[in-house]
């Protein structure tokens with residue numbers, strides 16, 4: 001029974017552009033082989049979880065269940081309970097048309113689109129004729145909230161509708177404050193254009209600035225790095241654990257959760273805020289510079305750790321054929337010289353080998369420079385590939401530096417528990433000559 005759980009980011013971790021990273025396929029295989037509960041956690045969205053899970057299952061060649069797929073708007077699903085009692089309850093869904101289908105799936109009784117309001121009341125945004133594709137919304141339907149599932153398709157229209165939204169959208173006599181929920185706070189994203197694109201966080205700023213009379217937007221944020229999203233993800237991991245083991249091991253012993261991602265601003269920040277271990281990979285937007293991740297690794301396959309139980313009397317380590325005490329003492333020695341990072345949690349030591357540690361082992365073992373850890377062999381990037389909007393959802397910014405940066409104060413990092421089959425992924429000395437790049 002594994003007492004760890006893993007949340008894997010998608011773009012930049014499992015997939016780059018349109019291509020699945022071979023390390024990702026191997027990593028998923030190992031995770032499944034070791035029966036480690038895991039989920040996929042992305043700031044992308046605009047589609048049903050089942051569809052995205054199927055898409056990833058096809059790409060990875062390994063089944064991902066819909067509940068293992070946490071999109072930016074997935075944690076907003078429980079909000080449906082607040083807007084499904086009254087027949088007149090409606091919520092305005094911002095995003096493409098598929099977002100309304102997703103809202104129906106979540107149980108919202110009357111999700112409506114901006115275009116339906118425009119069809120009923122063209123004066124709200126008179127600069128573009130309403131499309132025949134949309135039926136006018138019932139004029140007296142009350143809007144209870146605005147949910148931004150994806151980027152607004154027309155900022156001006158949606159800001160104007162927000163200004164009008166009250167007891168009904170065509171009557172501005174009662175402009176009451178409506179709660180607005182955002183599925184992520186990223187300020188920009190990138191596509192094939194050389195200029196960065198404004199994302200949902202920028203729309204939120206515009207919406208706030210558009211409020212008259214100094215009113216403040218009553219807003220709630222979801223998506224990485226918000227803790228609410230990590231709480232939701234934690235439940236999904238526990239559900240997977242229940243499925244794997246037939247009961248919830250988390251109910252017996254605490255679990256150590258790992259967040260693996262390529263974006264320090266969302267993946268690492270979010271995992272740290274939630275009290276998880278954060279693992280930053282180099283296969284995505286992160287290139288170099290400061291970060292506050294628990295560990296920095298080459299890729300998702302290397303995100304594994306060596307684990308040793310704090311039991312000095314175990315005759316043999318779980319994976320290495322020496323007494324457990326020898327493993328612990330050897331790693332203590334490496335830690336004292338700054339060659340590994342150690343995290344202790346619930347009677348288990350988790351060891352991450354850093355670059356200095358690799359170099360040290362190379363010299364200690366007299367290995368030539370052409371021998372490198374298998375996981376440090378970089379996969380050649382496809383020339384000229386700059387993922388487009390479809391391939392790089394929110395939060396997966398190529399520039400990586402302008403995601404949602406607001407920080408919550410007072411949220412402390414905390415430990416949890418876990419165990420793991422000890423293994424240095426691609427440790428020095430196990431590899432042969434460096435193969436040609438894939």
Ligand SMILES: [Mg+2]
Nearest residue numbers: 009011012396
């Ligand atoms: Mg990413």
